[in-house]
Amino acid sequence: MTGALFQLSFYLAAPFWLLMILAPNWRPTARVAASPLTVLPVLVVYLMMAVPVFPELWDAVRSPDIDTFRELMALANGAGAIWAQVIAWDLLLGQWMYLEGRRLGISPLVMGPLLVLTILLSPFGLLIFLALRAARKPGARPGNSVPDRVGRTTP
Numbered sequence: 001m002t003g004a005l006f007q008l009s010f011y012l013a014a015p016f017w018l019l020m021i022l023a024p025n026w027r028p029t030a031r032v033a034a035s036p037l038t039v040l041p042v043l044v045v046y047l048m049m050a051v052p053v054f055p056e057l058w059d060a061v062r063s064p065d066i067d068t069f070r071e072l073m074a075l076a077n078g079a080g081a082i083w084a085q086v087i088a089w090d091l092l093l094g095q096w097m098y099l100e101g102r103r104l105g106i107s108p109l110v111m112g113p114l115l116v117l118t119i120l121l122s123p124f125g126l127l128i129f130l131a132l133r134a135a136r137k138p139g140a141r142p143g144n145s146v147p148d149r150v151g152r153t154t155p
Contacts, residue, residue: 002076005045005134009084012041013091020098024108039088046084046116051076063066090122097129104136 006067016038019029032038050057053075060072072078094115101111110132 001151002049002080005049006080006083009042009045009080009087012045013087016091017094017115017119020094021112024098024102024111030102033098036092036095038095039053039091042084042088042091044145046081049084050081053077053081062110090118091101093122093126094118097107097126101124101129103135 016032018155020028020033023029038080053072056072056075056078058079060068092148097118098111098115101114114125114132
């Protein structure tokens with residue numbers, strides 16, 4: 001069961017990544033990416049794995065040290081819960097990068113590979129994106145509007 005949940009956490013996030021990478025200019029993609037609710041299914045998986053090891057998880061975050069964290073990661077549900085947490089946060093990070101890239105007018109041909117790198121190694125993807133972002137002038141290019149929370153588009 002834990003192995004299936006481990007894999008499920010990625011499969012629940014994958015459609016959102018695919019939208020941002022393969023259909024970046026499709027209007028619904030920006031609306032989906034603007035919602036933090038995309039991570040809810042992954043967080044449900046997280047809870048399913050974290051609850052059974054909650055005492056060990058609590059020990060690892062209450063008083064963090066490498067040995068306590070190693071003990072948590074040695075448990076299948078502990079490793080699975082941490083994985084689901086990483087998947088959820090990476091998805092939120094990817095959504096922010098996608099929206100920020102649109103706002104700055106960064107080409108989808110640049111953002112696509114950068115989002116793939118973020119899926120695989122999010123700290124590297126984020127660092128490259130932050131450097132790219134710092135080099136760009138703020139302000140969206142025409143046609144790169146981003147929907148606000150109620151669906152209105154803003155530049």
